[in-house]
Amino acid sequence: MFGATLLLAFREIRRHLLRSFLTTLGIIIGVAAVITMVTLGNGVTASIKDQISSLGSNVLIVFPVQGDRGRPRPFKQADVDAVSRQIAGVVDVSGSVSSSVTAFHNGQSWRTTVQGVGNDFLRARSVEVESGRAFTNEEESAGKNMCLIGPKVQKAIFVAGSSPLGENIRLNNVSCTVIAVLKERGEGGGPDQDSDNVVMVPLKMAQRRFTGSDDIQYFVIKYDSAYASTAIQDSLVGLLRERRLLQGAATNDFNIVDTAQVNQALGAATGALTAMVAVIAGISLLVGGIGIMNIMLVSVTERTREIGIRLAIGALAREVQLQFLTEAVVLCCFGGAVGIALAFILSWGMASAIDVPFIFNPVVNVMSFLFSALMGITFGYYPARRASKLDPIDALRHE
Amino acid sequence: MTPPEIPLIELEGITKTFGRGEAAFQALKGVDMRIERGDFVAVMGPSGSGKSTTMNILGCLDVPTSGIFRFRGVEVQALDRDQRSLLRRRYLGFVFQGFNLLARTSAVENVELPLLYRGEKKSERHAAAMRALDQVGLAPWADHTPAELSGGQQQRVAIARALVTQPDVLLADEPTGNLDTERSIEIMQLLTRLNGEGITILMVTHEEEMAAFANTIVRFRDGLVERVERGRRTRREEPA
Numbered sequence A: 001m002f003g004a005t006l007l008l009a010f011r012e013i014r015r016h017l018l019r020s021f022l023t024t025l026g027i028i029i030g031v032a033a034v035i036t037m038v039t040l041g042n043g044v045t046a047s048i049k050d051q052i053s054s055l056g057s058n059v060l061i062v063f064p065v066q067g068d069r070g071r072p073r074p075f076k077q078a079d080v081d082a083v084s085r086q087i088a089g090v091v092d093v094s095g096s097v098s099s100s101v102t103a104f105h106n107g108q109s110w111r112t113t114v115q116g117v118g119n120d121f122l123r124a125r126s127v128e129v130e131s132g133r134a135f136t137n138e139e140e141s142a143g144k145n146m147c148l149i150g151p152k153v154q155k156a157i158f159v160a161g162s163s164p165l166g167e168n169i170r171l172n173n174v175s176c177t178v179i180a181v182l183k184e185r186g187e188g189g190g191p192d193q194d195s196d197n198v199v200m201v202p203l204k205m206a207q208r209r210f211t212g213s214d215d216i217q218y219f220v221i222k223y224d225s226a227y228a229s230t231a232i233q234d235s236l237v238g239l240l241r242e243r244r245l246l247q248g249a250a251t252n253d254f255n256i257v258d259t260a261q262v263n264q265a266l267g268a269a270t271g272a273l274t275a276m277v278a279v280i281a282g283i284s285l286l287v288g289g290i291g292i293m294n295i296m297l298v299s300v301t302e303r304t305r306e307i308g309i310r311l312a313i314g315a316l317a318r319e320v321q322l323q324f325l326t327e328a329v330v331l332c333c334f335g336g337a338v339g340i341a342l343a344f345i346l347s348w349g350m351a352s353a354i355d356v357p358f359i360f361n362p363v364v365n366v367m368s369f370l371f372s373a374l375m376g377i378t379f380g381y382y383p384a385r386r387a388s389k390l391d392p393i394d395a396l397r398h399e
Numbered sequence B: 001m002t003p004p005e006i007p008l009i010e011l012e013g014i015t016k017t018f019g020r021g022e023a024a025f026q027a028l029k030g031v032d033m034r035i036e037r038g039d040f041v042a043v044m045g046p047s048g049s050g051k052s053t054t055m056n057i058l059g060c061l062d063v064p065t066s067g068i069f070r071f072r073g074v075e076v077q078a079l080d081r082d083q084r085s086l087l088r089r090r091y092l093g094f095v096f097q098g099f100n101l102l103a104r105t106s107a108v109e110n111v112e113l114p115l116l117y118r119g120e121k122k123s124e125r126h127a128a129a130m131r132a133l134d135q136v137g138l139a140p141w142a143d144h145t146p147a148e149l150s151g152g153q154q155q156r157v158a159i160a161r162a163l164v165t166q167p168d169v170l171l172a173d174e175p176t177g178n179l180d181t182e183r184s185i186e187i188m189q190l191l192t193r194l195n196g197e198g199i200t201i202l203m204v205t206h207e208e209e210m211a212a213f214a215n216t217i218v219r220f221r222d223g224l225v226e227r228v229e230r231g232r233r234t235r236r237e238e239p240a
């Protein structure tokens, strides 16, 4: 009996294929939107998490901002040294400056960023070398003309297959020996635009030859995970306010960013986005459901005679009801299935377009499908009930 | 089995009023009728005299406004909708005035329909439907849809559908109303043969020529039974 009812529902849908498709468009769009957004959201979150973890965990970034007295005041090496000496729990701390340069080698040139850093910076930001080595302490403190180049720089100015180690490159008019090629980190990775297109040199050398001052643009701190981020931040604020002579109600003229907080903020942002999409999808599904109800009512009217015949030859009211309910559910499931297929294509395409991983979420897919079926029951109930309530004689007379 | 003294169908003072108040119209004004098992009854009377209304009540499709309708001793007017459906399913075959087959559905599937609601298996449904179609001589047309069949053929499909459940009673409201004389006589011969096999037949007709196949004629006028003529069968099934 149920098999036959199901078969009948399929046949009825096939009979009005275009109409069925148009009817379920709302559900198709709703389901596709929900699944696509969840899948993309997962991908974006995963990729952000990846980037954050590439920033390193337990890392604080400190940079000057405008305070009560005009322009931001840069930090000096003395500040970095004070942090290193006076704050408990700090493991690595290093200042950084950067400047745009053109790198030359063998007649090739390439726009890149030169970044002055210390060895602590490499550890704090977990910058790894693909080949070669980091600075020695002596090279660092003397500010020797040594550099670590990003993989994009290597690709741009070195012949493929040749080792850049030991070669001299020119940054603007400063000659510099390559001691390492950095590991590829992918897009993003911090306040600098592209962590693969960078030339890292000792901080002192960058200050001397490129920025021309002993200012530090920002510094990074890696702290012991046994210490709370807030505790470190509190003592950091105290120390820096003292060093920068901020008293009373004067606002901080520097900012401390915790990578974990960035993580949370991004999570909140994607959460808000997901909520918005959920609302839109909900509206779309509601409209779709009303469409289903409408078309089922039309179908009941169109098939009044058929209903009359069925009732007259002995169908029970609930059997007629089941037939129409099944039809609505099958219709909605059909919409749900198309929506899932569409979402798969959309999210896969969009994920590769915006370069985030495609993470198939089985729970969302199954839930969406079940929800479609539920919509069929919800919005098919009234039309089915109406069909079952028809009087057989009136229904048979219906033209 | 029903004890022999209980008639198959018994109507006592059946009335039927359509509408309410000013617009109320009494279509049946106290119909009494007894139909015995195995009878072949023709219901006749002028248009609007209440024949279809009576048939609908006998077919358990409708309930009387007042009066008693006993079917196999059971008082039908006291049953609810689903119970009447089950009665139809089990004991009754109905041939409607306008064929009333499902469009775009093959003859055999139309005939299978009542068995579907009896919960029979697909293979059994199909076999029984083919037997019923064979009985009405339409087995070769089993896969044709109503649109591909003539009026007479459609009516025979409708009869096959009424037969397929092996009902006790076959109710036919003007089964030949839309057919020419030759086709009508074919249908009458079919009904006579089925009656010979033990099915009680009630048939509405306007034509004396068709009523001549029946054993009993009930004449209606103005919502009342005017006259009952018993044992007057004048035509017999003729070998085809």
Ligand SMILES: Nc1ncnc2c1ncn2[C@@H]1O[C@H](COP(=O)(O)OP(=O)(O)OP(=O)(O)O)[C@@H](O)[C@H]1O
Binding pocket: B018, B019, B025, B026, B027, B045, B046, B047, B048, B049, B050, B051, B052, B053, B054
């Ligand atoms: N649903 C209804 N609502 C109102 N009046 C009805 C309804 N059904 C039947 N009637 C009226 O009841 C009377 C009897 O109708 P019925 O259909 O039983 O006549 P009939 O004898 O079958 O006529 P015909 O030979 O034309 O088929 C008619 O006057 C008809 O108008």
Ligand SMILES: [Mg+2]
Binding pocket: B051, B052, B053, B173
């Ligand atoms: Mg009539």
